[in-house]
Amino acid sequence: MIKYIVKILKSGWNYLWRQGFLSFATSLVIFIAVVLGTVLIIFHGGASFMTGIIKDKIDISVYFNEQVSMDKILEVRDQLLKEKKEVIAKVDFVSSEDAYSAFTKDHNNDTYTQSLDAIGSNPFLPSLVVQTKDPAQYKVVSDYFRQDQFSELVYDVNDYRRGFAIERLSSLATGINRMGLAVTIFLSLIALIITFNTLRLSIYSQKEEIEIMRLVGAKNSFVRWPFLIQGALCGFIASILAFIVFLVVLFIFRGSLEQLFMGFNPFNFFISNILIILIAQLFIGVGLGLISSYFAVRRYLKD
Amino acid sequence: MIEFEKVCKNYCTSQSKEPKAALKDASFKIKDGDFVILCGRSGAGKTTILKMISCEEKPTSGKVLFDKKDLGKVKKSDAYLIRHKIGFIFQDFKLLPYKTVFENIAYALETCDHDESKIKDEVDQVIELVGLEKKRNSFPNELSGGEQQRVSIARALIHRPEVILADEPTGNLDPYNTRDIIKILLKINEAGSTVILSTHDKEVVNALKKRVLTLQDGSIVRDEEEGVYFL
Numbered sequence: 021m022i023k024y025i026v027k028i029l030k031s032g033w034n035y036l037w038r039q040g041f042l043s044f045a046t047s048l049v050i051f052i053a054v055v056l057g058t059v060l061i062i063f064h065g066g067a068s069f070m071t072g073i074i075k076d077k078i079d080i081s082v083y084f085n086e087q088v089s090m091d092k093i094l095e096v097r098d099q100l101l102k103e104k105k106e107v108i109a110k111v112d113f114v115s116s117e118d119a120y121s122a123f124t125k126d127h128n129n130d131t132y133t134q135s136l137d138a139i140g141s142n143p144f145l146p147s148l149v150v151q152t153k154d155p156a157q158y159k160v161v162s163d164y165f166r167q168d169q170f171s172e173l174v175y176d177v178n179d180y181r182r183g184f185a186i187e188r189l190s191s192l193a194t195g196i197n198r199m200g201l202a203v204t205i206f207l208s209l210i211a212l213i214i215t216f217n218t219l220r221l222s223i224y225s226q227k228e229e230i231e232i233m234r235l236v237g238a239k240n241s242f243v244r245w246p247f248l249i250q251g252a253l254c255g256f257i258a259s260i261l262a263f264i265v266f267l268v269v270l271f272i273f274r275g276s277l278e279q280l281f282m283g284f285n286p287f288n289f290f291i292s293n294i295l296i297i298l299i300a301q302l303f304i305g306v307g308l309g310l311i312s313s314y315f316a317v318r319r320y321l322k323d
Numbered sequence: 324m325i326e327f328e329k330v331c332k333n334y335c336t337s338q339s340k341e342p343k344a345a346l347k348d349a350s351f352k353i354k355d356g357d358f359v360i361l362c363g364r365s366g367a368g369k370t371t372i373l374k375m376i377s378c379e380e381k382p383t384s385g386k387v388l389f390d391k392k393d394l395g396k397v398k399k400s401d402a403y404l405i406r407h408k409i410g411f412i413f414q415d416f417k418l419l420p421y422k423t424v425f426e427n428i429a430y431a432l433e434t435c436d437h438d439e440s441k442i443k444d445e446v447d448q449v450i451e452l453v454g455l456e457k458k459r460n461s462f463p464n465e466l467s468g469g470e471q472q473r474v475s476i477a478r479a480l481i482h483r484p485e486v487i488l489a490d491e492p493t494g495n496l497d498p499y500n501t502r503d504i505i506k507i508l509l510k511i512n513e514a515g516s517t518v519i520l521s522t523h524d525k526e527v528v529n530a531l532k533k534r535v536l537t538l539q540d541g542s543i544v545r546d547e548e549e550g551v552y553f554l
Contacts, residue, residue: 236406
């Protein structure tokens with residue numbers, strides 16, 4: 021059995037080198053498919069990053085009356101978390117002092133700060149900043165705080181002013197996800213077409229050899245395996261090449277890519293997911309090589 | 324050993340739906356150790372007979388028996404068991420282009436699961452026998468037509484088959500190489516293998532003085548011991 025495996029591996033290796041141009045063409049085609057696959061992975065990373073940023077920016081501020089104590093506000097927060105836990109992602113308490121210092125920090129010595137100084141007191145109210153799991157659910161939170169039980173405590177819920185922006189941002193996040201899906205389908209189709217053409221090329225060039233092998237007395241597995249090994253090796257070479265190309269290109273253009281993708285750095289994403297990406301590339305490359313070789317020989321080995 | 328019983332073979336071409344008869348009601352027997360020449364013009368049915376013996380084609384009707392086994396019932400995936408008993412020699416040599424002379428010949432033994440060291444010894448012996456020692460590591464495209472045919476013969480002989488099927492083996496060769504190839508086939512036959520030679524070369528047929536099956540439009544029109552070319 022071991023001798024048989026060694027013989028087949030040796031045969032597949034010899035075919036790879038001796039069919040130089042065909043192996044190169046097959047590897048190149050698989051390389052393109054691996055590149056498309058890797059672009060998809062990075063695109064998904066970018067899309068998640070951007071929707072994450074958008075979702076982080078979507079929140080509702082609930083302002084409490086000046087006389088409401090911090091303990092009471094925290095009690096309301098706990099009640100909200102308990103009653104609407106399926107909706108709420110995060111609730112932060114912002115005291116009037118925190119709001120004041122954040123404002124002065126953002127508007128360092130500009131006319132706003134000067135106007136604030138002229139007032140002579142802190143006009144900011146304590147608030148709860150609420151983030152929902154799904155941005156579309158902000159209305160649940162605003163309706164919750166408009167109940168009669170909170171009318172004495174709550175000064176304002178700012179969804180009237182932010183509602184439109186929240187809906188816009190929410191639809192933008194959905195749009196990015198939909199676009200990601202469309203790009204995935206489009207790139208997968210291209211990869212499939214490329215694979216199909218590789219397959220046809222293989223069938224055309226190897227047809228006569230397979231017939232000779234069978235006539236000489238080779239059984240189906242003895243014909244099939246060297247071709248599968250050859251295909252897998254082409255896929256392996258294509259994957260490693262794609263890995264190196266991505267590593268180098270993303271490193272060289274890391275600065276400009278980060279600017280282009282609004283803070284998303286594809287090189288950092290590549291490095292932090294390096295093992296998963298390498299495995300995915302090998303899976304795509306070796307898988308495509310095996311599948312195309314399998315289909316190339318299958319037609320001639322049927323009963 | 325090989326027996327055709329009222330064998331018919333029809334082919335459907337891609338151009339017309341009407342099936343075309345390649346072999347009509349062919350019946351004959353070939354005994355162990357025979358040397359039989361299939362003689363006829365192109366399209367007479369010679370290659371169809373060889374393809375049925377090698378399980379490449381199945382008869383449309385009738386029976387083809389090899390060692391009493393009905394070849395019409397052999398699955399394509401089991402055909403290798405029959406082919407281990409056969410050696411093929413073709414007009415266009417049919418060598419594997421990406422294998423060396425040594426590897427092409429060794430391939431026939433590898434398919435029969437022979438031991439690696441035994442394969443090396445036997446292949447080297449056969450290469451010496453056909454006079455291609457200096458071309459051992461050459462690829463087919465580096466050989467002349469005569470040399471390629473000798474590799475093809477070496478590959479057909481290496482596993483000591485019961486039957487040699489030679490389909491117009493001298494069709495692409497000059498008279499000198501033709502004479503050499505025929506001599507080799509006679510030697511193979513003397514060593515005990517059955518040889519079935521398909522040819523339309525009048526001089527080869529007349530010189531051999533062996534059994535001749537003459538085919539015309541798919542029918543066997545003559546079957547003569549020590550026959551001559553008659554068309």
